Every structure is written in C-alpha cells, then in structure tokens.
Amino acid sequence: MLRDVATIMLEKGMRPEEVYLIPPENVHLSKDYLFNPFGKTKAAKRRIALTARVKSILERRINERGGKYLFAHDGDPDKPVPKVNNAHDRAVKKSGVAALTLYTYRHTFATAQSSLVSTL
Numbered sequence: 001m002l003r004d005v006a007t008i009m010l011e012k013g014m015r016p017e018e019v020y021l022i023p024p025e026n027v028h029l030s031k032d033y034l035f036n037p038f039g040k041t042k043a044a045k046r047r048i049a050l051t052a053r054v055k056s057i058l059e060r061r062i063n064e065r066g067g068k069y070l071f072a073h074d075g076d077p078d079k080p081v082p083k084v085n086n087a088h089d090r091a092v093k094k095s096g097v098a099a100l101t102l103y104t105y106r107h108t109f110a111t112a113q114s115s116l117v118s119t120l
Contacts, residue, residue, distance in 0.1 A: 011051045012054055022036075024065060033047045
C-alpha cells in the first residue's frame with residue numbers, strides 16, 4: 001500500500017488524504033482520469049490525468065478492493081486507511097537514506113512541474 005500511495009503522490013501531486021479517500025467510482029480508466037472531489041482548497045477539487053503507472057495501480061486496486069475505498073482500512077474495508085506515515089517512516093529508517101517525509105513526494109511533483117513550466 002505504501003508504494004502505491006507514494007507513487008500516486010509523486011506522479012500526480014496529490015495529498016496523502018486525497019489518495020486515501022479515492023473511491024472506485026471516481027476513477028475513470030477508459031478516459032484516463034481520476035476525479036478528486038476532496039481537498040483543502042477549491043483548486044484541489046479537480047480531474048487528474050492518469051500516467052500509465054498510476055492507471056495500472058488504480059486498476060489493480062479496483063480489481064482487488066472489497067470496500068468503499070481503494071486504500072481501505074485493514075480492519076474495515078468501508079473506511080479509508082487512516083494514514084501510512086508510520087509505515088513510511090519505518091521504511092525510510094530501515095533503508096538508511098536521508099530522512100524524508102511522505103509529503104516529500106508531493107513537493108517533488110510540484111518542483112518537477114515548476115521546472116517544466118519554466119523551460120517553456
């Protein structure tokens with residue numbers, strides 16, 4: 001689950017909570033987008049184009065799911081996972097790489113996007 005959340009955040013710039021709350025009906029695989037009705041700001045509510053990797057993750061999770069959310073709570077598939085921060089922190093510590101937070105993936109996406117815009 002952690003890898004899937006981190007990949008979506010890195011490739012699409014979504015907040016962790018936005019990823020956790022994805023219900024299957026908001027994923028439009030045939031049209032290559034995900035609708036995000038959640039977020040801290042008005043701009044957070046948006047259509048998000050899918051990369052091939054994110055589309056593959058979402059398709060797999062749709063096929064495997066058993067509840068309301070693609071990232072469901074282990075104890076109750078009708079509730080979203082509360083967070084993956086602890087799993088992320090353990091993985092970072094075990095890897096021995098410099099400390100980074102889950103939000104680093106979102107910030108990396110934003111940096112890459114701003115670099116693309118500045119080169120146009």
